[in-house]
Amino acid sequence: MTESHVDLTPMLDVVFILLIFFIVTATFAQEDALGLEPPPTDGTADPAQKAMVVAVAESGVVTVDGxxxxxxxxxxxxxxxxxxxxxxxxxxxxxxKAKSGTVVLIRDAAYAAGYTEGVNFVLDRKT
Incomplete structure (x- = not known):
């Protein structure tokens, strides 16, 4: 009785060619970054300029100027x-520990209200 032998080399060649083809032709999604400006730390900020503080607590409570x-x-x-x-x-x-979605909603509300710049973001680190 003779044994039959199947050569898998051509199948592996085709699999690798397909793999290379799909890697080369794949398009990747471009992620949009959040447009947040950190407050200036080099002393160029005008201390007399007023700021409206919108605070987000860990529990999700939003306060506007307290x-x-x-x-x-x-x-x-x-x-x-x-x-x-x-x-x-x-x-x-x-x-x-606040939800980032809430912060993004506040930033979007500021942009919708006409602010294209002047929206600063700080983390409220309570020590």
């Missing part, structure tokens, strides 16, 4: 303060 508020009304608060004094800056102060 007053607790709903995430949906952050944009209205920013627009109200900007109408009163257009040179005010926005400072997003977030707890390190």
């Amino acid at each position: 007053r607790p508020t709903d995430i949906g009304s952050v944009r209205a608060n920013i627009e109200r303060v900007r109408a009163a004094s257009p040179d005010v800056r926005i400072l997003i102060k977030a707890d390190p």
Whole structure:
């Protein structure tokens, strides 16, 4: 009785050629980065310039200038303060354990209220 033998070399060649083809022709998604500006630390910041502080606690509670508020009304608060004094800056102060989605919603609300720059972000490290 004779044994039959199957040569797997041609199949492996085809598999490697397909693998190389798919790696070379693959397109990768370009991730968008968050457009957050850290506050200036080189002394160029004007200490007399007012800043509206939007704080996010670890529990998800959002406060605007010390007053607790709903995430949906952050944009209205920013627009109200900007109408009163257009040179005010926005400072997003977030707890390190706060949800990043909440911080992004606040940043988006500031951009929607007309801020293209002047939105700063700091981590609220309580020691």
